[in-house]
Amino acid sequence: MQLSSTALSATISVGEPLPELLIDDRGELVIDGEDFSYTPWQHPGGIGKVHVLQYMAGRMTARSQTQPFTDKLEATLPVGSFHVTTVINLDDALWGTSGFVVGEVKDNKRKYPASTIVLDQEGSGLDTWQLQPKGATIVVLDPMGSVLFLKEGGMTEQEIESTLQLMQQHIGEP
Numbered sequence: 001m002q003l004s005s006t007a008l009s010a011t012i013s014v015g016e017p018l019p020e021l022l023i024d025d026r027g028e029l030v031i032d033g034e035d036f037s038y039t040p041w042q043h044p045g046g047i048g049k050v051h052v053l054q055y056m057a058g059r060m061t062a063r064s065q066t067q068p069f070t071d072k073l074e075a076t077l078p079v080g081s082f083h084v085t086t087v088i089n090l091d092d093a094l095w096g097t098s099g100f101v102v103g104e105v106k107d108n109k110r111k112y113p114a115s116t117i118v119l120d121q122e123g124s125g126l127d128t129w130q131l132q133p134k135g136a137t138i139v140v141l142d143p144m145g146s147v148l149f150l151k152e153g154g155m156t157e158q159e160i161e162s163t164l165q166l167m168q169q170h171i172g173e174p
Contacts, residue, residue, distance in 0.1 A: 011128070011129050014148065015147065018044070021129065027039050028117070029105060029106065031106075041116070045085075049143050050170050052073065052083070052085070052138065054085070055089065055125050055126070055136070056089065057136065058088050058091075059093060061135075068154070077167060077168065084116070086118070087118040089123045091123030131152060137153075138151050143170065
């Protein structure tokens with residue numbers, strides 16, 4: 001098995017655990033019926049399965065960078081065989097659009113209630129993981145929390161296919 005990376009981040013390394021991160025200003029969006037609340041979120045969180053973590057600016061351009069991968073992921077791998085966490089950096093939203101972004105996030109939580117959606121009010125993840133602003137990053141973790149793949153920006157079709165294959169190899173591991 002070959003680990004993949006196009007690492008641009010100085011703190012995230014393939015084969016190593018993703019550095020710890022705590023987001024307690026807003027944090028994880030929790031849905032209870034029609035009501036929403038927030039709870040502090042931290043990584044690592046003990047998912048115990050292949051984990052796709054998206055960290056993105058609160059901008060449509062950032063979402064469009066990860067959408068080809070997440071669409072293919074949803075269509076290819078069985079639901080429940082992996083976990084997705086999306087962290088939205090509200091500090092990196094266009095001026096005046098944070099309310100719109102939060103509304104979109106709530107709609108997505110209704111659509112994907114099992115996913116983890118986190119609002120990073122202060123951009124903590126951007127600083128902690130030394131990511132590029134205004135964009136999106138995909139990090140794929142094995143069930144033990146080690147980084148299998150890292151990509152900042154959009155993925156090519158070849159990167160999408162090889163990442164899905166890499167995930168498939170690790171699905172079902174303890």
